[in-house]
Amino acid sequence: MNTPNTQNQPGLVAAHAEYIKGATESTIGNLTGSHAWTTSGEQDKAHAKASMQAANQNRDPARDGYGKVEEVAGKLTGCEGMRQEGAASMQKGRSE
Template sequence: MTSNDASDSSNPSMVHGHAAYVAAAAKETIGSYTSTDMQNAGASDKDAAVEEMRAAKQASDQQGGEVNKNETLGKVEQTMGSVTGCEGMEEEGAKRQA
Protein backbone atom coordinates (compact mmCIF):
# COMPACT_ATOMS: atom_id res chain seq x y z
CA MET A 1 0.00 0.00 0.00
CA THR A 2 1.37 3.42 -0.94
CA SER A 3 -0.52 5.58 1.54
CA ASN A 4 2.47 5.53 3.89
CA ASP A 5 4.70 7.02 1.20
CA ALA A 6 3.06 10.44 1.48
CA SER A 7 3.21 10.55 5.27
CA ASP A 8 6.86 9.41 5.28
CA SER A 9 7.88 12.11 2.81
CA SER A 10 9.90 14.93 4.35
CA ASN A 11 8.75 17.38 1.70
CA PRO A 12 5.12 16.82 0.69
CA SER A 13 4.01 18.75 -2.37
CA MET A 14 0.53 20.02 -3.14
CA VAL A 15 1.31 20.01 -6.88
CA HIS A 16 2.64 16.46 -6.80
CA GLY A 17 -0.31 15.36 -4.68
CA HIS A 18 -2.79 16.77 -7.17
CA ALA A 19 -0.95 15.26 -10.14
CA ALA A 20 -0.82 11.90 -8.37
CA TYR A 21 -4.54 12.14 -7.59
CA VAL A 22 -5.42 12.77 -11.24
CA ALA A 23 -3.25 9.84 -12.37
CA ALA A 24 -4.77 7.59 -9.70
CA ALA A 25 -8.31 8.56 -10.68
CA ALA A 26 -7.52 7.65 -14.29
CA LYS A 27 -6.03 4.35 -13.14
CA GLU A 28 -9.10 3.61 -11.05
CA THR A 29 -11.42 4.42 -13.95
CA ILE A 30 -9.51 2.25 -16.40
CA GLY A 31 -9.44 -0.50 -13.80
CA SER A 32 -13.22 -0.38 -13.52
CA TYR A 33 -13.29 -1.61 -17.13
CA THR A 34 -10.29 -3.92 -17.10
CA SER A 35 -9.29 -5.27 -13.70
CA THR A 36 -10.45 -5.13 -10.11
CA ASP A 37 -6.82 -5.16 -8.98
CA MET A 38 -6.07 -2.06 -11.07
CA GLN A 39 -9.21 -0.37 -9.81
CA ASN A 40 -8.22 -1.08 -6.19
CA ALA A 41 -4.67 0.13 -6.82
CA GLY A 42 -6.04 3.37 -8.25
CA ALA A 43 -8.23 3.87 -5.19
CA SER A 44 -5.26 3.22 -2.91
CA ASP A 45 -3.10 5.65 -4.89
CA LYS A 46 -5.85 8.28 -4.60
CA ASP A 47 -5.83 7.87 -0.82
CA ALA A 48 -2.05 8.34 -0.78
CA ALA A 49 -2.35 11.47 -2.92
CA VAL A 50 -4.96 12.93 -0.56
CA GLU A 51 -2.65 12.24 2.39
CA GLU A 52 0.20 14.02 0.60
CA MET A 53 -2.02 17.04 -0.08
CA ARG A 54 -3.09 17.11 3.58
CA ALA A 55 0.55 16.95 4.70
CA ALA A 56 1.49 19.76 2.30
CA LYS A 57 -1.41 21.89 3.56
CA GLN A 58 -0.39 21.24 7.16
CA ALA A 59 3.22 22.20 6.39
CA SER A 60 2.01 25.38 4.69
CA ASP A 61 -0.20 26.25 7.67
CA GLN A 62 2.74 25.73 10.04
CA GLN A 63 4.73 28.23 7.99
CA GLY A 64 2.03 30.82 8.46
CA GLY A 65 0.07 29.83 5.40
CA GLU A 66 2.59 31.43 3.07
CA VAL A 67 3.41 29.53 -0.10
CA ASN A 68 6.74 29.70 -1.88
CA LYS A 69 6.50 32.28 -4.65
CA ASN A 70 7.29 30.79 -8.03
CA GLU A 71 5.63 32.32 -11.08
CA THR A 72 6.07 29.29 -13.35
CA LEU A 73 5.02 26.72 -10.76
CA GLY A 74 2.07 28.92 -9.80
CA LYS A 75 0.84 29.11 -13.38
CA VAL A 76 1.19 25.35 -13.83
CA GLU A 77 -0.61 24.67 -10.56
CA GLN A 78 -3.39 27.12 -11.36
CA THR A 79 -3.84 25.64 -14.84
CA MET A 80 -3.89 22.07 -13.51
CA GLY A 81 -6.47 23.11 -10.95
CA SER A 82 -8.61 24.65 -13.66
CA VAL A 83 -8.34 21.59 -15.90
CA THR A 84 -9.14 19.13 -13.12
CA GLY A 85 -11.81 21.30 -11.54
CA CYS A 86 -9.93 21.64 -8.25
CA GLU A 87 -10.61 25.10 -6.86
CA GLY A 88 -8.11 24.62 -4.04
CA MET A 89 -5.32 23.97 -6.49
CA GLU A 90 -6.31 27.01 -8.54
CA GLU A 91 -6.18 29.15 -5.40
CA GLU A 92 -2.80 27.76 -4.35
CA GLY A 93 -1.45 28.45 -7.84
CA ALA A 94 -2.69 32.03 -7.74
CA LYS A 95 -1.07 32.55 -4.31
CA ARG A 96 2.22 31.10 -5.57
CA GLN A 97 2.49 33.64 -8.39
CA ALA A 98 4.40 36.83 -7.63
Template sequence: MSDQQNPSLIGQHANYVAAAAKETVGSVTGSEDWKATGAQEKQDAIDGMKSASENRDPNSSGFGKAEEMAGKAVGCEGMESEGQQSKTSQ
Protein backbone atom coordinates in the same frame (compact mmCIF):
# COMPACT_ATOMS: atom_id res chain seq x y z
CA MET B 1 8.76 26.26 5.23
CA SER B 2 11.17 24.31 3.11
CA ASP B 3 11.24 24.62 -0.67
CA GLN B 4 11.40 20.82 -0.66
CA GLN B 5 7.65 20.71 0.07
CA ASN B 6 6.57 22.33 -3.20
CA PRO B 7 7.89 19.53 -5.41
CA SER B 8 6.26 17.05 -3.06
CA LEU B 9 2.92 18.82 -3.45
CA ILE B 10 3.22 18.84 -7.23
CA GLY B 11 4.33 15.21 -7.21
CA GLN B 12 1.30 14.24 -5.15
CA HIS B 13 -0.98 16.01 -7.62
CA ALA B 14 0.64 14.01 -10.43
CA ASN B 15 0.17 10.82 -8.41
CA TYR B 16 -3.51 11.68 -7.95
CA VAL B 17 -4.04 12.17 -11.69
CA ALA B 18 -2.30 8.87 -12.48
CA ALA B 19 -4.34 7.04 -9.83
CA ALA B 20 -7.59 8.52 -11.16
CA ALA B 21 -6.67 7.30 -14.65
CA LYS B 22 -5.94 3.83 -13.27
CA GLU B 23 -9.27 3.77 -11.47
CA THR B 24 -11.06 4.84 -14.68
CA VAL B 25 -9.36 2.12 -16.70
CA GLY B 26 -10.47 -0.36 -14.07
CA SER B 27 -14.04 0.87 -14.33
CA VAL B 28 -14.06 0.72 -18.12
CA THR B 29 -12.47 -2.73 -18.30
CA GLY B 30 -14.29 -4.17 -15.31
CA SER B 31 -11.03 -4.85 -13.47
CA GLU B 32 -11.80 -4.66 -9.77
CA ASP B 33 -8.08 -4.82 -8.97
CA TRP B 34 -7.34 -1.72 -11.06
CA LYS B 35 -10.32 0.13 -9.59
CA ALA B 36 -9.34 -0.72 -6.03
CA THR B 37 -5.68 0.10 -6.59
CA GLY B 38 -6.56 3.40 -8.27
CA ALA B 39 -8.91 4.35 -5.45
CA GLN B 40 -6.27 3.53 -2.81
CA GLU B 41 -3.55 5.43 -4.68
CA LYS B 42 -5.88 8.45 -5.02
CA GLN B 43 -6.44 8.45 -1.26
CA ASP B 44 -2.69 8.13 -0.66
CA ALA B 45 -2.11 11.11 -2.97
CA ILE B 46 -4.77 13.16 -1.17
CA ASP B 47 -3.12 12.38 2.16
CA GLY B 48 0.24 13.34 0.65
CA MET B 49 -1.14 16.63 -0.68
CA LYS B 50 -2.58 17.48 2.73
CA SER B 51 0.72 16.71 4.38
CA ALA B 52 2.78 18.67 1.84
CA SER B 53 0.52 21.71 2.05
CA GLU B 54 0.35 21.96 5.84
CA ASN B 55 1.49 25.42 6.90
CA ARG B 56 2.20 26.31 3.26
CA ASP B 57 1.91 30.00 2.52
CA PRO B 58 0.84 30.34 -1.12
CA ASN B 59 1.99 33.96 -1.08
CA SER B 60 5.59 32.95 -0.58
CA SER B 61 5.75 29.44 -2.02
CA GLY B 62 3.06 29.20 -4.68
CA PHE B 63 3.48 28.76 -8.40
CA GLY B 64 0.97 31.39 -9.50
CA LYS B 65 -0.86 31.04 -12.78
CA ALA B 66 0.77 27.67 -13.58
CA GLU B 67 -0.53 26.21 -10.33
CA GLU B 68 -3.96 27.71 -10.90
CA MET B 69 -4.20 26.27 -14.43
CA ALA B 70 -2.94 22.86 -13.32
CA GLY B 71 -5.54 22.86 -10.56
CA LYS B 72 -8.28 23.61 -13.08
CA ALA B 73 -7.00 20.90 -15.43
CA VAL B 74 -7.03 18.16 -12.80
CA GLY B 75 -10.06 19.41 -10.89
CA CYS B 76 -8.21 20.27 -7.70
CA GLU B 77 -9.91 23.26 -6.11
CA GLY B 78 -7.21 23.67 -3.45
CA MET B 79 -4.43 23.85 -6.02
CA GLU B 80 -6.48 26.27 -8.13
CA SER B 81 -7.18 28.48 -5.13
CA GLU B 82 -3.56 28.52 -3.96
CA GLY B 83 -2.46 29.37 -7.49
CA GLN B 84 -4.85 32.32 -7.54
CA GLN B 85 -3.55 33.53 -4.19
CA SER B 86 0.10 33.22 -5.13
CA LYS B 87 -0.43 34.85 -8.53
CA THR B 88 -1.64 38.05 -6.89
CA SER B 89 1.52 38.31 -4.82
CA GLN B 90 4.00 37.69 -7.66
Protein backbone atom coordinates in the same frame (compact mmCIF):
# COMPACT_ATOMS: atom_id res chain seq x y z
CA MET C 1 23.79 16.66 11.90
CA ASN C 2 20.20 17.72 11.20
CA THR C 3 18.93 18.15 7.66
CA PRO C 4 16.58 20.98 6.80
CA ASN C 5 12.95 20.15 7.53
CA THR C 6 11.87 21.04 4.00
CA GLN C 7 13.63 17.95 2.63
CA ASN C 8 11.41 15.72 4.76
CA GLN C 9 8.11 17.36 3.78
CA PRO C 10 6.01 15.73 1.09
CA GLY C 11 6.02 17.47 -2.25
CA LEU C 12 2.81 19.05 -3.46
CA VAL C 13 3.64 18.54 -7.13
CA ALA C 14 4.48 14.87 -6.56
CA ALA C 15 1.22 14.41 -4.65
CA HIS C 16 -0.75 15.92 -7.53
CA ALA C 17 1.04 13.64 -9.98
CA GLU C 18 0.14 10.65 -7.80
CA TYR C 19 -3.49 11.80 -7.68
CA ILE C 20 -3.64 12.06 -11.48
CA LYS C 21 -2.08 8.59 -11.76
CA GLY C 22 -4.68 7.21 -9.35
CA ALA C 23 -7.55 8.89 -11.19
CA THR C 24 -6.29 7.42 -14.45
CA GLU C 25 -6.00 3.92 -12.96
CA SER C 26 -9.46 4.19 -11.47
CA THR C 27 -10.94 5.29 -14.79
CA ILE C 28 -9.25 2.42 -16.62
CA GLY C 29 -10.57 0.02 -14.00
CA ASN C 30 -14.09 1.38 -14.37
CA LEU C 31 -13.98 1.20 -18.15
CA THR C 32 -12.56 -2.32 -18.28
CA GLY C 33 -14.38 -3.71 -15.28
CA SER C 34 -11.09 -4.45 -13.52
CA HIS C 35 -11.65 -4.29 -9.78
CA ALA C 36 -7.88 -4.43 -9.16
CA TRP C 37 -7.23 -1.30 -11.27
CA THR C 38 -10.14 0.56 -9.68
CA THR C 39 -9.01 -0.34 -6.16
CA SER C 40 -5.39 0.56 -6.87
CA GLY C 41 -6.45 3.90 -8.34
CA GLU C 42 -8.64 4.75 -5.37
CA GLN C 43 -5.82 3.86 -2.96
CA ASP C 44 -3.38 6.08 -4.88
CA LYS C 45 -5.87 8.95 -4.84
CA ALA C 46 -6.41 8.60 -1.08
CA HIS C 47 -2.65 8.53 -0.42
CA ALA C 48 -2.17 11.56 -2.68
CA LYS C 49 -4.87 13.53 -0.84
CA ALA C 50 -3.16 12.82 2.48
CA SER C 51 0.19 13.90 1.00
CA MET C 52 -1.34 17.12 -0.36
CA GLN C 53 -2.82 17.96 3.03
CA ALA C 54 0.52 17.36 4.72
CA ALA C 55 2.35 19.48 2.14
CA ASN C 56 -0.15 22.32 2.52
CA GLN C 57 0.23 22.54 6.29
CA ASN C 58 3.53 24.40 6.12
CA ARG C 59 3.08 26.01 2.72
CA ASP C 60 3.15 29.76 2.20
CA PRO C 61 1.41 30.44 -1.15
CA ALA C 62 3.32 33.71 -1.56
CA ARG C 63 6.66 31.93 -1.27
CA ASP C 64 5.93 28.36 -2.34
CA GLY C 65 3.17 28.73 -4.91
CA TYR C 66 3.34 28.42 -8.67
CA GLY C 67 0.71 31.07 -9.46
CA LYS C 68 -1.05 30.88 -12.80
CA VAL C 69 0.62 27.58 -13.77
CA GLU C 70 -0.73 25.94 -10.64
CA GLU C 71 -4.17 27.47 -11.13
CA VAL C 72 -4.42 26.23 -14.74
CA ALA C 73 -3.11 22.78 -13.81
CA GLY C 74 -5.78 22.60 -11.12
CA LYS C 75 -8.48 23.46 -13.64
CA LEU C 76 -7.20 20.89 -16.13
CA THR C 77 -6.95 18.08 -13.59
CA GLY C 78 -10.13 18.95 -11.72
CA CYS C 79 -8.23 19.59 -8.51
CA GLU C 80 -10.03 22.46 -6.80
CA GLY C 81 -7.39 22.79 -4.07
CA MET C 82 -4.60 23.21 -6.60
CA ARG C 83 -6.65 25.81 -8.51
CA GLN C 84 -7.31 27.76 -5.30
CA GLU C 85 -3.67 27.61 -4.20
CA GLY C 86 -2.56 28.92 -7.58
CA ALA C 87 -5.04 31.79 -7.41
CA ALA C 88 -3.87 32.59 -3.86
CA SER C 89 -0.23 32.57 -5.01
CA MET C 90 -1.03 35.03 -7.78
CA GLN C 91 -2.93 37.35 -5.41
CA LYS C 92 -0.19 37.38 -2.77
CA GLY C 93 2.47 37.91 -5.42
CA ARG C 94 0.61 40.98 -6.72
CA SER C 95 0.12 42.51 -3.27
CA GLU C 96 3.84 42.61 -2.47
